[in-house]
Every structure is written in structure tokens, then in C-alpha cells.
Amino acid sequence: MKMDSLKMKKELEKRLANANRTFSFDRKKDELRIENKQTGKGITISLPGIIAKxxxxxxxxxxxxVYYVEEGLQAMDGSPIxxxxxxxxxxxxxxxxxxPTESEEEIPFLTDEHTAETRIYYALDLGTTYRLIDSSLIQKEGWVPERIxxxxxxxxRSLTTDLKSDTVAGNTFYFLNKNDGYDASRILNxxxxxxxxxxxxxxxxVAVPHQDVLIIADIMNDTGYDILSEMTMSFFASGRVPITALSFLYENGELEPIFILGQTKKK
Structure with a gap:
């Protein structure tokens, strides 16, 4: 069966159907929005990316x-955060x-610069999902961003950092994959x-292709760079929350993005 935006839209509407929800389709942007009728809060999803997956x-x-939309809507409808x-x-x-650096209501998220490819956000863990912390929540609590x-x-830093390893062509690759939502976050430790x-x-x-994995590589030869590149791209394409298909050199406590082309590498 050939999947297109209209078929995907119908499938998602069927799976997410609820008397308290409304659906709206932006044909120009190829986006489907699901909203709670009472609160007007909702989630917008881009269909081309889902079709590709x-x-x-x-x-x-x-x-x-469906899982992430259900969890996200539930978090929005729950008790005050x-x-x-x-x-x-x-x-x-x-x-x-x-x-995005702000919510759909145009409220800025609390963020920090990290690398040319990545940015740091801050989240409140709600159990099966989490909410990104924005300026309205900070103001309501009377906190300062530095405290958060x-x-x-x-x-x-309190999260476990147990690693699994695999050696290929003389290069060793270490994987951290706890599936707790913060695997990539360990790069900040x-x-x-x-x-x-x-x-x-x-x-x-080091690589953080998606939210649920952190890769550390001990590169001993040019083949190691190629393997890391292919591995990172594969993880990036299959991740629930993709981050970046690029890897980083780790030198003197700094992360520098590298572009790996065949047997060459470029900062």
C-alpha cells in the first residue's frame, strides 16, 4: 500500500479519536493538529516525517x-504543573x-546553547512523559533560570552511565541506552x-543521534570514522526524537562537530 498524507491523516484521526478532541489539517504545511475542546491546547504533527518512518x-x-500524542495530551489535561x-x-x-524555541502559544522555552548542532532544553519529568519548562512556568513559581x-x-550527573561496547575493525564503540528519556542528556555530564x-x-x-542513545567511539583508524558515520545516520533515521546525524570530536573538554565523507573527516 502506498502511504500519502491523506491516508496518514485518516489513520491517525481513527487511532486518536476522542469525543473531547478536534482535528484540523493544514494541507499547505502538511500538518495535523489535535486539540482538547475544553482547553484549546494541543499537539501539531508533521505528516511527511511520519510517512518516511x-x-x-x-x-x-x-x-x-499515537503513544506520544496520547501522553502529551494527557500531560496537558492533567493537574497544574x-x-x-x-x-x-x-x-x-x-x-x-x-x-522550536517556544511553545505553540509563543511562550519561550528555557534553553542554553550547546554546540552548532544541538541546544539544551530543560524538562519536568511527569512519569511517562515530560513537559519542557518555559518562561510562564518559571514566573509562576517565582524561580530564576539559573536555579533550574x-x-x-x-x-x-546522578543518572547511571553503564556502557555496552562493540569492537569493529580495531575501533571500539560504547553505547548508553537506558531508554529513560535522558540517554543523550548524559553528554552534559x-x-x-x-x-x-x-x-x-x-x-x-561522541554522538547523540536521537534522544534515547549516546555513542562514544574510540577511533583508531579512518575506517572507524566511516563506521561511526553510518552508525549515527542509522540511529538518527530510526529514533523517536532525532537530534543530529553528525558526530563530535571530544578534545580538552570541548565538543566539535565533524563531517565524515568517505575516508576523510572535516571539522
């Missing part, structure tokens, strides 16, 4: 979208620099990266 994963791609008393639930999350950032970075750097025999590279 459907070509590879079929029903699994639709299942994932608050930070006080929930400090242990505040974490940083890594997103692509193309990710300090708490989030402290919390990410400076102590963890510095400790790992001491164990690296060749060149250290």
Missing part, C-alpha cells in the same frame, strides 16, 4: 506517534538547533566524559 517501520511508526517539591524530576534534554539549570545538571576520555586509546568521538 512508516516506509521503514510500517505500523510501529504509527504506534509511536509545578516545580517546587519536584526538584528531583528536573532534567536537561538535548534537541537539534532546528527544534543547576538542579537539572546535578540530576543528570562533564565528569563522565572526562573519565571516559582517560580510557580512550585513539581519538574520542
Amino acid at each position: 512508516w516506509e521503514l517501520q510500517k505500523e510501529k511508526a504509527i504506534d509511536e506517534v 509545578q516545580l517546587s517539591g519536584y526538584e528531583k524530576n528536573i532534567f536537561p534534554v538535548i534537541r537539534s538547533t532546528s527544534f 539549570k543547576e538542579i537539572a545538571l546535578f540530576n543528570v 562533564d565528569a563522565f566524559l572526562k573519565e571516559k576520555a582517560k580510557q580512550i586509546k585513539g581519538t574520542m568521538a
